[in-house]
Amino acid sequence: MQEVPSPGNLILRKAIWYEMIITGSAILVRSGSSQGVIEALEAVPEVTIQARSDSGTELIVNLEADDSTALDDLCARLKRSIPAIVDISHVSVHFEDEVERMIGRSKQQREES
Amino acid sequence: MNITRREMIKLSTAAFAAAALNIPFSNQARAEENIVVDKWIKGACRFCGTGCGVYIGVREGKVVGVRGNPEATTNFGFLCVKGFKGFLSMYHPDRIKYPMIRQADGKFKQVTWNEALDTIANKFKDLQAKHGKDAVGYYGSGQCMSEESYTFNKLWKGGFKSNMVDGNPRLCMASAVGGYMTTFGTDEPAGSYADIEKAKTFFLVGSNMSECHPIIFRRIARRKLAAGDQINVIVCEPRLTSTARIADVWLPADPGTDLAVFHCMAREMVKNNWVDQFFVKNLCRFTTGEKVVDLKGYADFLEEFTPEKVEKLTRVPAANIREAARLFATQGPTMSLWTMGLNQRTRGVWANNLVHNLHLITGNICKDGADSFSLTGQPNACGGVRETGSLCHLLPGTRLIADAKAREAVEKSWKIPAGTIDPKPGFHTMKMFGALGAENDPKKPLKGMLITTTNPAQSLPNAPHYYKGMKDAFLVVLDIFPTRTTQFADVVLPAAFIYEKGGIYGCSERRSQLTSKCVVPPGEAKPDLWIGAQIAKRMGLEKLIPWNGDDPAVAYKMAWDDYRECVKMTEHSLYGMTYERLLKLEEGLQWPCPTEKSPGCSHRYVRGRDPIMDMPEVVQIPETAMIYFYADKKHEGRANVFMRPYKGPAEPPDKDFPFFLTTGRVIEHWHSSTMTMRVPELARSQPNAYVEINPEDAKAYGINNGDMVKTISPRGYNILPARVVKISLPGILFVPWFDQHWDRMVNRVTIDAFDEGSFQPEFKICKAKIERVGPPKDVADMTLVSNLDDPFPGLA
Numbered sequence: 033m034q035e036v037p038s039p040g041n042l043i044l045r046k047a048i049w050y051e052m053i054i055t056g057s058a059i060l061v062r063s064g065s066s067q068g069v070i071e072a073l074e075a076v077p078e079v080t081i082q083a084r085s086d087s088g089t090e091l092i093v094n095l096e097a098d099d100s101t102a103l104d105d106l107c108a109r110l111k112r113s114i115p116a117i118v119d120i121s122h123v124s125v126h127f128e129d130e131v132e133r134m135i136g137r138s139k140q141q142r143e144e145s
Numbered sequence: 146m147n148i149t150r151r152e153m154i155k156l157s158t159a160a161f162a163a164a165a166l167n168i169p170f171s172n173q174a175r176a177e178e179n180i181v182v183d184k185w186i187k188g189a190c191r192f193c194g195t196g197c198g199v200y201i202g203v204r205e206g207k208v209v210g211v212r213g214n215p216e217a218t219t220n221f222g223f224l225c226v227k228g229f230k231g232f233l234s235m236y237h238p239d240r241i242k243y244p245m246i247r248q249a250d251g252k253f254k255q256v257t258w259n260e261a262l263d264t265i266a267n268k269f270k271d272l273q274a275k276h277g278k279d280a281v282g283y284y285g286s287g288q289c290m291s292e293e294s295y296t297f298n299k300l301w302k303g304g305f306k307s308n309m310v311d312g313n314p315r316l317c318m319a320s321a322v323g324g325y326m327t328t329f330g331t332d333e334p335a336g337s338y339a340d341i342e343k344a345k346t347f348f349l350v351g352s353n354m355s356e357c358h359p360i361i362f363r364r365i366a367r368r369k370l371a372a373g374d375q376i377n378v379i380v381c382e383p384r385l386t387s388t389a390r391i392a393d394v395w396l397p398a399d400p401g402t403d404l405a406v407f408h409c410m411a412r413e414m415v416k417n418n419w420v421d422q423f424f425v426k427n428l429c430r431f432t433t434g435e436k437v438v439d440l441k442g443y444a445d446f447l448e449e450f451t452p453e454k455v456e457k458l459t460r461v462p463a464a465n466i467r468e469a470a471r472l473f474a475t476q477g478p479t480m481s482l483w484t485m486g487l488n489q490r491t492r493g494v495w496a497n498n499l500v501h502n503l504h505l506i507t508g509n510i511c512k513d514g515a516d517s518f519s520l521t522g523q524p525n526a527c528g529g530v531r532e533t534g535s536l537c538h539l540l541p542g543t544r545l546i547a548d549a550k551a552r553e554a555v556e557k558s559w560k561i562p563a564g565t566i567d568p569k570p571g572f573h574t575m576k577m578f579g580a581l582g583a584e585n586d587p588k589k590p591l592k593g594m595l596i597t598t599t600n601p602a603q604s605l606p607n608a609p610h611y612y613k614g615m616k617d618a619f620l621v622v623l624d625i626f627p628t629r630t631t632q633f634a635d636v637v638l639p640a641a642f643i644y645e646k647g648g649i650y651g652c653s654e655r656r657s658q659l660t661s662k663c664v665v666p667p668g669e670a671k672p673d674l675w676i677g678a679q680i681a682k683r684m685g686l687e688k689l690i691p692w693n694g695d696d697p698a699v700a701y702k703m704a705w706d707d708y709r710e711c712v713k714m715t716e717h718s719l720y721g722m723t724y725e726r727l728l729k730l731e732e733g734l735q736w737p738c739p740t741e742k743s744p745g746c747s748h749r750y751v752r753g754r755d756p757i758m759d760m761p762e763v764v765q766i767p768e769t770a771m772i773y774f775y776a777d778k779k780h781e782g783r784a785n786v787f788m789r790p791y792k793g794p795a796e797p798p799d800k801d802f803p804f805f806l807t808t809g810r811v812i813e814h815w816h817s818s819t820m821t822m823r824v825p826e827l828a829r830s831q832p833n834a835y836v837e838i839n840p841e842d843a844k845a846y847g848i849n850n851g852d853m854v855k856t857i858s859p860r861g862y863n864i865l866p867a868r869v870v871k872i873s874l875p876g877i878l879f880v881p882w883f884d885q886h887w888d889r890m891v892n893r894v895t896i897d898a899f900d901e902g903s904f905q906p907e908f909k910i911c912k913a914k915i916e917r918v919g920p921p922k923d924v925a926d927m928t929l930v931s932n933l934d935d936p937f938p939g940l941a
Contacts, residue, residue, distance in 0.1 A: 054151070056155075056212075058223075082163065089371075090168060092162045092163045092168055093162075094155040101829065104830065122224065122229060124157070124158035125158070126158055126202070
């Protein structure tokens with residue numbers, strides 16, 4: 033479970049905020065069901081709704097997850113729990129902290145060898 | 146404005162998603178105040194042939210993010226899972242960082258670049274001196290940059306006077322090349338991806354594009370979702386793939402039998418008078434290849450392909466074929482798209498011809514929304530290998546080596562003496578690896594090979610047949626990771642990743658895009674271009690390949706300019722694609738693009754759209770012709786509608802091997818998974834290969850889901866977990882080919898029979914049998930060749 037940062041612990045908050053993947057994603061929804069989907073998404077803390085197409089069949093959202101696996105899990109969970117979602121596609125993904133972790137692992141492995 | 150960095154990241158990523166979908170986004174302005182990375186650098190994705198435009202985010206000298214480029218007309222900002230995550234492999238600890246030479250004890254030792262390059266140059270010179278100019282081959286890749294493929298091609302054909310040049314596009318696209326060349330007289334599609342948004346009927350054949358070209362699939366699926374009943378999707382494919390699931394009509398033909406389906410569709414079109422009379426009269430030539438006939442002669446030829454007879458032959462219901470023909474011919478514009486299912490066959494060229502036939506007789510080509518479009522598998526198979534002519538029978542501009550005028554033009558451009566280029570084609574891939582062997586083996590004329598950016602020890606069909614040759618010959622491998630192929634190498638050179646060097650990729654729709662260098666390579670890794678130029682220098686060919694400096698931005702531009710000049714006066718001209726233009730243009734440019742003012746070309750052979758139509762110095766075209774197939778070898782402006790006889794696969798099932806075995810890809814992995822298996826999330830998502838078995842067959846063999854199954858062909862076997870699903874029809878097995886584990890490398894099983902026209906092997910079809918060997922076992926081992934010194938398992 034991701035720890036929720038307290039307002040008084042700014043260093044911790046910064047660390048947590050940076051150790052995340054943040055996406056800009058498009059969610060395709062069945063025609064006529066966007067309001068219901070929006071209401072369902074609003075209950076999911078990892079989702080921020082940013083925009084809706086005029087036709088109502090596409091939503092622009094941010095998805096936030098600890099790592100790529102958690103992101104995949106989140107997408108699968110959303111599709112499973114909200115049947116009106118046809119597809120979720122990521123357009124932009126911010127990975128900075130995953131790269132840092134990979135480089136950290138590389139260094140550690142080099143040192144160990 | 147006081148917002149946090151996290152909020153800015155969210156706004157920025159959302160803004161790109163909104164831009165991709167053309168959705169108004171009120172926070173756009175704030176999002177564009179970009180503080181997320183030090184810089185975003187424009188480039189192209191390297192994980193399939195779609196050519197998705199990307200921006201690479203760099204922070205403190207490291208790639209930290211990737212986002213789709215909303216201005217790129219290939220992907221409009223969307224990316225797939227490989228596009229987003231694949232680059233993370235750049236930072237994997239297994240990266241090869243230093244030149245390595247194998248020692249007498251079989252182990253690799255780190256050496257300096259000078260030692261490595263001198264060793265290679267001296268050995269190549271020695272082999273050529275002892276065994277002739279053709280003793281050393283080059284085996285390239287559709288993942289090399291165009292400048293790199295051009296350079297190695299020039300070095301071999303112009304410098305060594307040898308045509309022993311081929312590459313892995315031979316394994317994936319050669320039949321498409323053969324199809325275009327024989328039907329239209331020249332390679333690559335007439336239309337563009339933009340036809341997708343204008344097509345009303347799609348014919349998807351031999352392509353699981355939802356996994357292999359997901360961004361293209363998304364464009365089609367979006368059309369289908371938005372316009373519902375107005376859009377028709379026909380899928381011809383033996384498996385009920387995720388692509389087939391959006392089909393209105395599914396044509397489940399047994400592997401290798403679809404030639405009959407295509408002829409049957411043509412028969413329905415002709416019988417029902419669904420043909421385009423203008424095309425038939427003015428733009429088609431009905432031919433056996435030797436004899437030309439009229440439409441009636443063609444109709445007579447098709448008569449035997451009745452829907453009922455074809456149903457018996459292929460298992461495709463007759464009613465489905467009739468409906469597919471009707472939709473294709475009457476509900477257009479129609480666009481066909483295909484990949485390996487059509488190409489990786491002993492009748493691959495013919496299969497391509499027959500799809501072109503359907504477009505030609507119904508006039509579904511050279512119009513908005515209508516095209517016969519081969520999707521390429523690799524990011525630069527079209528641009529880097531087909532267009533630069535880096536195959537054994539080609540010259541730059543996809544000109545034939547056998548053509549004396551083409552040789553003369555290239556020799557002039559390269560400023561080498563007339564007669565330098567050997568008129569005899571070199572060995573194609575399968576012949577090349579069959580000819581590779583030891584210096585003292587008189588049966589093996591090829592004694593050395595330079596392999597770059599590909600992994601033939603895993604990707605060749607019937608691969609074990611070729612291992613001894615790879616082991617015995619002098620093998621130089623350029624790569625970023627240890628692979629099955631580096632396990633046979635004598636010298637391994639550390640290569641730079643695309644974002645560590647930059648360069649140009651040309652995708653399926655004749656579009657070239659420039660990627661700029663983003664970060665420095667790790668350790669002492671170097672760009673392929675530098676490596677090729679340094680070898681040239683050491684072999685006395687610096688004048689031919691002068692771009693051997695250390696700055697890749699300068700060297701790659703020099704090579705590109707040399708190439709532009711070489712193909713300037715061809716119908717493949719991309720002379721107008723300067724580095725300066727490609728740097729500025731978000732979406733790149735499509736050839737033909739003969740001048741620096743040319744906007745490129747969305748539809749070839751169409752006056753007003755194709756600049757070559759108005760270049761009499763390149764091709765002669767009647768003034769009144771609006772559509773004209775100008776590469777027609779008979780100079781009549783027609784395309785060939787071929788009457789190819791029906792022939793099935795090389796190795797159909799029989800009583801001992803009762804199954805069709807077909808192979809393919811999965812969305813998570815790229816080729817032999819040397820990169821994608823190093824991205825933990827992709828690896829975990831698809832950690833091992835498996836064999837798909839229909840429940841009916843599984844029951845007959847007492848196999849339950851997950852049981853370990855021996856999949857056997859006349860050449861070898863795999864031991865794979867069973868995936869019992871209805872996706873494959875009864876009698877058909879499917880195995881993805883990415884897995885590096887010895888037990889699960891499916892190319893130990895596949896057949897190396899190949900198309901006699903394109904020399905492309907029949908990966909898609911061989912006979913097989915199955916045996917249950919045990920209960921479920923955990924094989925999710927995410928196998929990787931991690932160390933250059935790991936012994937090869939197949940050589941006892």
